[in-house]
Amino acid sequence: MDEVEWIRRIQEGETQYLTPLIEHYYPGIQKYCYYRVRSEEEAKDLTQETFYRFCRSVDKYRHAGKCLAYLYTIARNLCNDYLQKRRSLSWEQVQETEKVYTRQTSSIEEQVEGAQLVTELLLLLPEEQREMVFMRYCLDMTFRDIARVTGVNVCMVQYRVNRGLVVFRNYLEGSEIVEKKTAEFHHNYTKKLPFISR
Known part of the structure; x- marks a missing residue:
């Protein structure tokens, strides 16, 4: 079953098809969010928010292209908003976030x-x-x-x-x-x- 069929069934009220759709696209969206915000926790939150917003508006979604592009658009907007708010943080908060990021990236880079x-x-x-x-x-x-x-x-x-x-x-x-x-x-x-x- 492809994404067109998943979405058609979800829009008809068969919400169990949300699970395979989310499982299929979740890793890529989370990877993108992590690339943008450089924080595993924030990336998870932004990924969940992406799918929450998708689920909330799935009735209005029209398959004008790939669902993946639509999800990336939501994720991109959420990441832009997050980064905009982060720029307004105090210098001390930014430094603390960077310390956490350094610890996280070093462990990830050792694995990849x-x-x-x-x-x-x-x-x-x-x-x-x-x-x-x-x-x-x-x-x-x-x-x-x-x-x-x-x-x-x-x-x-x-x-x-x-x-x-x-x-x-x-x-x-x-x-x-x-x-x-x-x-x-x-x-x-x-x-x-x-x-x-x-």
């Missing part, structure tokens, strides 16, 4: 291979471009779905994602050159050191 590099690469990009690259490659969303969620046309989404990949490639190639030169320097330098016998 390459997460530190992904984070480092994403931070090279401006926020709007970073979000699109994350949606495309970490959430496996189509360009069309990203366009629906962000309100940017498909061509611009493709352009921004591709430009992001160029930035990544240049950064990684630059890092490889630096590593190669450092290794060559160490190799040449150690050859020049006098041999000391014991």
